Amino acid sequence: MAVILPCYNEEAAIARTVADFRAALPTATIYVYDNNSSDRTAAVADAAGAIVRRERMQGKGHVVRRMFADVDADIYVMADGDETYDAGAAPELVQKLIDEQLDMVVGARRTEVDAAYRSGHKLGNKVLTGILAKLFGRSFNDILSGYRVFSRRFVKSFPVLSQGFEIETEISVHALELKMPVAEIVTDYGARPEGSTSKLSTYRDGWRILNTMMTLFRMERPVLFFGVIAALLTAISIILAVPLAITYAETGLVPRMPTAILCTGLVILATLSFFAGLILDTVVRGRRELRRLAYLTFPAPGE
Incomplete structure (x- = not known):
């Protein structure tokens, strides 16, 4: 001891x-x-x-x-x-x-x-x-x-x-x-x-x-961490896109093109963030398994 x-x-x-x-x-x-x-x-x-x-x-x-x-x-x-x-x-x-x-x-x-x-x-x-x-x-x-x-x-x-x-x-x-x-x-x-x-x-x-x-x-729960970021970006994109969709439905025009481009970019970033979380989750699982294997190489206290 x-x-x-x-x-x-x-x-x-x-x-x-x-x-x-x-x-x-x-x-x-x-x-x-x-x-x-x-x-x-x-x-x-x-x-x-x-x-x-x-x-x-x-x-x-x-x-x-x-x-x-x-x-x-x-x-x-x-x-x-x-x-x-x-x-x-x-x-x-x-x-x-x-x-x-x-x-x-x-x-x-x-x-x-x-x-x-x-x-x-x-x-x-x-x-x-x-x-x-x-x-x-x-x-x-x-x-x-x-x-x-x-x-x-x-x-x-x-x-x-x-x-x-x-x-x-x-x-x-x-x-x-x-x-x-x-x-x-x-x-x-x-x-x-x-x-x-x-x-x-x-x-x-x-x-x-x-x-x-x-x-x-972020390191241990990447799906949740990057998933929250993806959800926020998607929500902002939807909020900005709703007026554009209404105007397009009424007139057939998209008067605010920069906003439309911004919405598209936000959705792309949200998608990238979500898949980054999925990829990193695989890496984290591998690291956690290695730590668990290192942990299992030693006996429990008192044994």
Whole structure:
């Protein structure tokens, strides 16, 4: 079992985070992935007994890609190295993964401390979770939680594409699209210790997460994505063409030729969009099958 802790400038918290997870999971190997910190985070983590590795490309997505590629374990526990997640809940998360042979258990955050979970982050999480549910049919209660337990087959079948904090969204979509067995457990979420600051920007990162959702929706559901575009173009064309058709029926003339040409062009674009969706759907199915085959090469947790 491996506990993997991505961190950046968490000198104030990393030693206690390592100690807490070692106490909660004494048989696990603790890895700290330092994401180009400018303070003593790496040295403090090393002194605390963690295996310290570095990822020079800035961004949590880059760190997770490196962690998942480099670390070999049967079960992975991922949490931020800022002491906000309850390490004491880790055994329960791991046991649920094993008992129910799940591929991911999410630690949904619960807090009574306003400073721990800002109102803007709460609202953004709720909105983004709702959008994900609308786009992909189902979702989690906390898609942005960084506290997760994974099976080996999840980690080794997950082609990480994200660069920053949108990684949690990509993880959630990967689980949903491959229809993996997953679960959530509510866990406590605490305030950061003095000297530690949040790296998440409510608006900038919120926009990046929303953009990632739309990109993944286009990639994973191309028929629906391009079908909606085709329907909109067709509707606009029909609205513009109705007056022309009425005038033609009454006079036998087409007085607004540019509008007629525009309607024809919109219908052509709608047709191209629809067939682009059909073609891309075939590609997506092939990619999904490859990911599923990679997933099936590994045994279920506990076997």
